[in-house]
Amino acid sequence: MKRGGLQGYIIKRLIYAALIAxxxxxxxxxxxxxxxxxxxxxxxxxxxxxxxxxxxxxxxxEARYGLDKPLYQQYGNYLINLARGDWGWSFSTSMPVxxxxxxxxxxxxxxxxxxxxxxxxxxxxxGVYSAIKQYTRIDYLATFFSFxxxxxxxxxxxxxxxxxxxxxxxxxxxxYDTGLPMFSLANLKALILPVITLGTGMMxxxxxxxxxxxxxxxxxxxxxxxRAKGLPERVVIGKxxxxxxxxxxxxxxxxxxSGIVFGGAYLTEIIFGIPGLGRISFNAIFxxxxxxxxxxxxxxxxxxxxxxxxxxxxxxxxxxxIRYD
Amino acid sequence: MRYxxxxxxxxxxxxxxxxxxxxxxxxxxxxxxxxxxxxxxxLEPMGYFYLFFVAVAVLYGVYPLHANRxxxxxxxxxxxxxxxxVLGLAFIILLVAVALIGPLLTQDPTRVNFDEKNVxxxxxxxxxxxxxxxxxxxxxxEIPGTYQHPLGTDDKxxxxxxxxxSGARVSLQVGLLATLIAILxxxxxxxxxxxxxxxxxxxxxxxxxIMMTFPFFILLVFIIFIFGPSLVFIILxxxxxxxxxxxxxxxxxxxxxxTREFVMASRSLGASDARIVFRHxxxxxxxxxxxxxxxxxxxxxxxxxxLSFIGLGDPTVTSWGMILNAGQRSLDTxxxxxxxxxxxxxxTVLAFNFLGDGIRDxxxxxxxx
Numbered sequence: 291m292k293r294g295g296l297q298g299y300i301i302k303r304l305i306y307a308a309l310i311a312x313x314x315x316x317x318x319x320x321x322x323x324x325x326x327x328x329x330x331x332x333x334x335x336x337x338x339x340x341x342x343x344x345x346x347x348x349x350x351x352e353a354r355y356g357l358d359k360p361l362y363q364q365y366g367n368y369l370i371n372l373a374r375g376d377w378g379w380s381f382s383t384s385m386p387v388x389x390x391x392x393x394x395x396x397x398x399x400x401x402x403x404x405x406x407x408x409x410x411x412x413x414x415x416x417g418v419y420s421a422i423k424q425y426t427r428i429d430y431l432a433t434f435f436s437f438x439x440x441x442x443x444x445x446x447x448x449x450x451x452x453x454x455x456x457x458x459x460x461x462x463x464x465x466y467d468t469g470l471p472m473f474s475l476a477n478l479k480a481l482i483l484p485v486i487t488l489g490t491g492m493m494x495x496x497x498x499x500x501x502x503x504x505x506x507x508x509x510x511x512x513x514x515x516x517r518a519k520g521l522p523e524r525v526v527i528g529k530x531x532x533x534x535x536x537x538x539x540x541x542x543x544x545x546x547x548s549g550i551v552f553g554g555a556y557l558t559e560i561i562f563g564i565p566g567l568g569r570i571s572f573n574a575i576f577x578x579x580x581x582x583x584x585x586x587x588x589x590x591x592x593x594x595x596x597x598x599x600x601x602x603x604x605x606x607x608x609x610x611x612i613r614y615d
Numbered sequence: 616m617r618y619x620x621x622x623x624x625x626x627x628x629x630x631x632x633x634x635x636x637x638x639x640x641x642x643x644x645x646x647x648x649x650x651x652x653x654x655x656x657x658l659e660p661m662g663y664f665y666l667f668f669v670a671v672a673v674l675y676g677v678y679p680l681h682a683n684r685x686x687x688x689x690x691x692x693x694x695x696x697x698x699x700x701v702l703g704l705a706f707i708i709l710l711v712a713v714a715l716i717g718p719l720l721t722q723d724p725t726r727v728n729f730d731e732k733n734v735x736x737x738x739x740x741x742x743x744x745x746x747x748x749x750x751x752x753x754x755x756x757e758i759p760g761t762y763q764h765p766l767g768t769d770d771k772x773x774x775x776x777x778x779x780x781s782g783a784r785v786s787l788q789v790g791l792l793a794t795l796i797a798i799l800x801x802x803x804x805x806x807x808x809x810x811x812x813x814x815x816x817x818x819x820x821x822x823x824x825i826m827m828t829f830p831f832f833i834l835l836v837f838i839i840f841i842f843g844p845s846l847v848f849i850i851l852x853x854x855x856x857x858x859x860x861x862x863x864x865x866x867x868x869x870x871x872x873x874t875r876e877f878v879m880a881s882r883s884l885g886a887s888d889a890r891i892v893f894r895h896x897x898x899x900x901x902x903x904x905x906x907x908x909x910x911x912x913x914x915x916x917x918x919x920x921x922l923s924f925i926g927l928g929d930p931t932v933t934s935w936g937m938i939l940n941a942g943q944r945s946l947d948t949x950x951x952x953x954x955x956x957x958x959x960x961x962x963t964v965l966a967f968n969f970l971g972d973g974i975r976d977x978x979x980x981x982x983x984x
Contacts, residue, residue, distance in 0.1 A: 310821075310825050314829065321841055442964075443917050553918075557921055572925060583837060584837075587837040
C-alpha cells in the first residue's frame with residue numbers, strides 16, 4: 291500500500307506522534323504509582339490538617355481519586371479524565387487545574403515567544419555575519435562570546451542581571467509586576483531581563499549553528515556559480531546561502547524547545563517571579579499539589595511533541611528536496 | 616610488522632578486560648545484596664558509585680591509554696594544540712584536587728554563626744545596619760572582610776569557602792557519576808539497537824523517542840518531586856534519563872560500522888555476536904562516546920545545580936545551587952553569596968566545554984589542527 295506523498299507522510303507522523311503521546315502519558319502514570327507516597331497521602335496530609343479527622347478523610351480521598359479501584363481501572367480513568375480536560379483539583383490554590391493553567395499559560399507563552407524571537411534573530415544575524423567575515427576579529431569575538439553564552443548558567447545570569455540592573459542601578463524592578471497589562475510598553479520593559487536571561491544561552495547556540503551552516507553553504511558550487519554570474523554579494527548571501535542555511539537552523543531552533551527553552555523558562559520564571567506555568571509548578575511542588583505538577587509536566591511534554599511534529603512538516607514544505615516516505 | 620603491532624594492541628585492550636569488568640560488576644552487585652539483607656552497612660551508597668566509577672575509569676580509560684602509549688601520545692599532542700582545552704583540563708584537575716582534599720582543610724560548611732553573618736570577602740568592606748539592644752537603635756557599622764573567612768560568609772554566618780569546596784565535591788560527583796551511568800546505558804542501547812536491527816531496533820528507538828520528548832529538566836523535577844531528593848537518587852535519575860543523545864549517536868556510528876569489511880570478515884571467520892559487539896563495535900565508537908561524555912558533563916552539573924537552586928536538591932549536602940538560592944535571597948545585603956558559586960559553576964561548565972571541544976578535534980582524524 292502506498293499512500294500519496296506529503297499527505298500520507300503527515301498522517302504517518304500524526305499517528306506516530308499520538309503513539310508517543312500515549313507513551314509519555316503512560317510513563318507519567320507509572321512514575322506516579324511507583325512513587326513512595328501516593329497523591330492521596332499528600333492530599334490527605336493537607337486535608338487532615340484542616341479538618342482534623344484523618345479517618346474520615348481517608349475514604350473520601352480514596353474514593354475521590356479512585357484509589358480503591360484496581361490498577362487497570364485507575365489507568366483507564368486517568369486517560370479518560372486527561373482527554374476530557376478534567377485534570378483534577380488544585381488544593382493549594384483552590385481551583386480546578388485547568389482553570390489555573392488557563393489563567394497562567396500566557397505568562398510562560400510571552401516569555402518563551404519573546405526569548406525565542408530575541409535569540410533567533412540575533413543569533414542568526416551574528417552567526418551569518420561572522421561566517422561571512424570568517425577568521426576576522428569580529429568572527430573570533432562572536433565565537434568567543436557564543437562560547438561564554440553557552441557555558442553561562444542561565445539562572446545565575448538572571449541573578450546577576452537582577453544584582454546589577456535592579457539592585458545596584460535600580461533600572462528595573464527585582465520582581466515581575468503581574469498587574470501590568472499584557473500589551474504595554476511597561477510589560478515589555480519588565481520582560482527585558484527575563485528575556486535576556488532565557489535568550490542568551492539559546493542565542494549563543496544558534497550563533498554557532500548559523501555560522502557553521504552558512505560556512506557549509508559558502509563553499510558550495512552554486513555559490514561560486516552565483517558569484518561568477520556577477521550577482522551582487524547581497525543577493526548571493528541573502529538568496530543562495532541564507533535560504534539553504536536556514537533549514538538546519540530552524541530544526542535546531544524547534545528542537546531546542548524541549549531541553550533548553552522549557553528548563554530555562556522554568557528557572558527564569560522562578561527567579562523573576564513571573565507567574566507562568568513553571569512558577570505555578572514550583573509553588574505546587576512545595577505545597578505537594580500533585581494534580582498541578584502532573585498536568586504541567588504533561589503539558590510541557592505534549593507541547594514539545596507538537597512542535598517536533600510541526601517542525602517535521604514545516605521542514606518538508608521548506609525543502610522540496612526532502613522525500614517523505 | 617604493522618600487522619603484528621595491531622594484533623598486540625588488540626590483545627592488550629580486548630578480551631580479558633571485559634571479563635574483569637563484568638566480574639567487578641558481579642562483586643559489586645553481591646555487596647549491594649549483602650548490604651540490603653545484612654543489618655550493618657558495608658558501604659555508603661556513594662561508595663558503590665565510586666568503586667563502579669574507578670572500575671570503569673581504570674579498565675576502559677587508564678589501562679587502554681597505558682597499553683597504547685603511542686596512540687595516547689598522539690592524542691595528547693593533538694589535544695595540546697587546543698590551548699583552551701589544556702586550560703580546561705588544568706582547571707578540572709585543580710577542581711578535582713580541591714574536591715578531594717579541600718573538605719579536610721576547610722571549616723565545617725554547615726556551622727551556623729549569627730555573630731559573623733554577611734561578612735564580605737577579603738578586600739571588600741560593606742556597611743551593615745545592626746540593631747543595638749542597649750541603645751534601642753539601628754547602628755550602621757562598617758564590616759571588613761577577614762582572613763578567617765577569605766570568601767566571606769552568608770546570611771547565617773557559614774563560611775563560604777567551605778561551602779564552595781563542599782559544592783565542588785557535589786557537582787563533580789553528580790557530573791561524573793551520572794554521566795558515566797548515562798553513557799553506559801546509551802552505548803549499550805545504541806550498539807544493541809544497531810547490531811541487531813529489526814524489531815529490537817524499533818522497540819529501543821521508539822522508547823528513546825519517548826524519553827527524548829520529555830523536556831529533560833521538567834522530567835527531572837517531576838521524578839524528584841515524586842520520589843524525594845537525595846544525592847544518590849539524583850545521580851541515578853539523571854543517569855537513567857540522560858542517555859538518549861548518546862544512544863542515538865552510538866547507534867548511527869555502529870550502523871555504519873556494522874557493514875564495514877572488518878566486521879564482515881570477523882563474522883565470516885565465525886565470530887560470535889558478543890565478540891563482534893565487544894571487540895569491534897564498542898572500541899570503535901569509544902572515541903565518539905568519550906567526546907559526548909565530556910560534552911554532556913556540563914549539562915548534568917547544571918541540572919543538579921538548577922535542582923538544588925529550586926530547592927529540590929539533597930538537603931543534607933551543601934551544593935552550589937543551594938548557595939545560589941541563599942544568595943538570591945540576600946542580593947541586596949550580601950552580593951558575594953550569589954556571585955561566587957555562579958562563577959565557579961560557570962568556569963566548571965566552560966572548562967568541560969573547552970576540554971570536550973579539544974578532545975573532539977583530537978579524535979577526529981579529518982580535522983586539521
